[in-house]
Every structure is written in structure tokens, then in C-alpha cells.
Amino acid sequence: MDLNTITEVIRRPSERPGRDWHEGDAWLAGGTWLYSTEQPDLRRLIDLTALRWDPLVPTDEGLEIGATCTIRDLYAFPWPQRWTAGPLFRASCEAFLSSFKVWNSATVGGNICMSLPAGPMITATVALEARYELWAPDGSVRFVDALDFVTGDHRNVLAPGEILRRITVPERALRQRTSHRRFTLTRLGRSTVFLVGTQRPGVKDLLLTLTAGTTRPIRISFDALPDGRALRECIDAVPADVWYADPNGTPEHRRHLTRHFAEEIRRELMDGDLP
Structure with a gap:
């Protein structure tokens, strides 16, 4: 346009x-x-593309993703074998409601700053406990947990003129086991719900991230794998006004799907079927 x-x-x-x-x-x-x-x-x-920020920089602390990194470059990144959570980023790239042409220009930072419920880069970075680096017009820098960045549908914590510079994903999170579920009304449609469960190596815990079905990301944490009832009760405790409504699903529909897929993730992590 x-x-x-x-x-x-x-x-x-x-x-x-x-x-x-x-x-x-x-x-x-x-x-x-x-x-x-x-x-x-x-x-x-x-x-911002004229600044030529490095798109992907592996470090001893994890992975730095430049805000102008394209979806194409993120998808093509050769994930080290030790980073067992790397395929989650590829799955999140595939969750875009877009063509390969959009992949060539759309950026990780742009998707995050749009702050839409179905933003798949929000899903991946929240699930892997990333941190965002924000630059203000006065030259100051602040860091925000990915979970706290999006505050609602198309809303976030950015002040006027503030910019997302980079996303840092910690090494420990990249070594986690992951399981995800996503539902769409059509094969290439926008996500109705997108859930990710992560588990630390050698630990039977659970960190469950809910997105797309809620207006902002929701994180549910358990030190030990819960039973089905405890997990369902935590999902039901999500405030009613946080569940999202649009042509892709009602809040009730999204809550129902979330319960169903969360239980699948719990069982998958419990059974140890993942690497």
C-alpha cells in the first residue's frame, strides 16, 4: 500500500x-x-536495516537475535546439536500466516513489536525465557523479560521512540526439552492457540507458555510435573478477560483447546518421548 x-x-x-x-x-x-x-x-x-545489525550471534551465554533478523535467516540458522530447543524456532517460523516472500523481509523484532496474540516470535521467545534489550531516544538502555513485554492485543511496554534492539535467549533455555501444540481453523491460517511446554534436562518440571488464545502471553510453572487436574485448574484460573476473541475462536473455544493440548504436552514430557 x-x-x-x-x-x-x-x-x-x-x-x-x-x-x-x-x-x-x-x-x-x-x-x-x-x-x-x-x-x-x-x-x-x-x-533500521541500514544499520546492518548482526542477525544471529551465538555466545557463551546463549543466542543473540538482532531485531532486524529476518524470518528466513532465523529458519535457516544451523542449530547446534546441544541446543535441543532450536527446532521450536523453526516451528514458530512455520506458524506465520505468510508466504515465503514475506519471510524474506519480515523481521523477528517487527513481529514482537506488533504484539499481536498470534505473533509466533513472541511465543518462541517467551517460552525460552528470553530477554529484550530496548533503546530509548535519550540513549538509555533497559532490559525486559519477554513475558512482560506484551501487555495486551497490539499493546506493549514500548515508550514513544523506544526501539527493540536485540533478543537474548539464554543457553540454559536452549538446552531444554520442548513440546508444542498449535491449532488453526485452516491449514495455513492464523493460530487459534499456540502452546509450548519446556523441561530442564534431567528435571521433571514443566514451564507451560500459552499464546494466541490469550491477549498476552501466560506462563504457568511447576517445579514437578503436575497431574492432569492440577494443570487444568491452573488453566481455568487464567482471568476471563485475558482469553482472546476474534473470528478464529471464542474465549470458551480457546480455553477448551488449551486444556486439551496442555494435557497432551504434559503426557509427552512425562513419558520422556522427547530428546
């Missing part, structure tokens, strides 16, 4: 791009959402 209110594109922003921020600006990375709908309040675009 043509954005006919844009009067300028900053193609070479400073290394700290927040300095270039003014009211009426928007950060431009992949632009897959930005160009998909009218943006009448925007006057300038600031192109």
Missing part, C-alpha cells in the same frame, strides 16, 4: 537511531505490516 502521508525516509540513521526520532515517525525494518494498511499519522520512516 502507498503511504501518501510520508514526506521523508531516513535511509542512513545514526548508530543510536533514537536520536533521529520525532513525533510522526515510524521505525522501518521489514515493513510487512507497515505497508499493509493506512498509516495516516505518519510523516517519516527511519530505515
Whole structure:
């Protein structure tokens, strides 16, 4: 879509791009959402891809994902064998309601900052206990747990002009066993629910992440694998106004699916069928 209110594109922003921020600006990375709908309040675009942030950087502490890393690059990343949770990212890439053309331009940071319930990069990073690095226009930096970033449907903690710089996934989380379930009304449709269970090596615990069916990510934690009843009670304790409603499902439908798939994840982790 043509954005006919844009009067300028900053193609070479400073290394700290927040300095270039003014009211009426928007950060431009992949632009897959930005160009998909009218943006009448925007006057300038600031192109972040010109900064050439490293997309994926393995470190002793885990994996750093640059906010402008494309979905294509994330999917193609050669996950080390020790990172048993790596395939979760590939599954999350496949959860995009998009074509391969969108994969070539859509970014990890863009999907997170859109903060939609069905954002699959939110699912993966919350489930693997990631941390987000945020840059403010005044040059300050703060770090936010992925779980706390999204506050509701299309809402998050970003202040005006603040930018997501990188996502850090800890080494310990990348070594976990994972199990996930996703439901869509059509084979290539938007996620109605997307659940991920993780378990530490050698420990019979459970960290269950609920997304897509809720307006913000929900994390349910157990030091030891619960029985089916205890798990169902925790799901039922999620506040009624957190369950999401749209043409892909009612809150009641989403809660029902969540109970069903959570039990499948619990049994799978309990049986030890995963590496």
C-alpha cells in the first residue's frame, strides 16, 4: 500500500537511531505490516536495516537475535546439536500466516513489536525465557523479560521512540526439552492457540507458555510435573478477560483447546518421548 502521508525516509540513521526520532515517525525494518494498511499519522520512516545489525550471534551465554533478523535467516540458522530447543524456532517460523516472500523481509523484532496474540516470535521467545534489550531516544538502555513485554492485543511496554534492539535467549533455555501444540481453523491460517511446554534436562518440571488464545502471553510453572487436574485448574484460573476473541475462536473455544493440548504436552514430557 502507498503511504501518501510520508514526506521523508531516513535511509542512513545514526548508530543510536533514537536520536533521529520525532513525533510522526515510524521505525522501518521489514515493513510487512507497515505497508499493509493506512498509516495516516505518519510523516517519516527511519530505515533500521541500514544499520546492518548482526542477525544471529551465538555466545557463551546463549543466542543473540538482532531485531532486524529476518524470518528466513532465523529458519535457516544451523542449530547446534546441544541446543535441543532450536527446532521450536523453526516451528514458530512455520506458524506465520505468510508466504515465503514475506519471510524474506519480515523481521523477528517487527513481529514482537506488533504484539499481536498470534505473533509466533513472541511465543518462541517467551517460552525460552528470553530477554529484550530496548533503546530509548535519550540513549538509555533497559532490559525486559519477554513475558512482560506484551501487555495486551497490539499493546506493549514500548515508550514513544523506544526501539527493540536485540533478543537474548539464554543457553540454559536452549538446552531444554520442548513440546508444542498449535491449532488453526485452516491449514495455513492464523493460530487459534499456540502452546509450548519446556523441561530442564534431567528435571521433571514443566514451564507451560500459552499464546494466541490469550491477549498476552501466560506462563504457568511447576517445579514437578503436575497431574492432569492440577494443570487444568491452573488453566481455568487464567482471568476471563485475558482469553482472546476474534473470528478464529471464542474465549470458551480457546480455553477448551488449551486444556486439551496442555494435557497432551504434559503426557509427552512425562513419558520422556522427547530428546
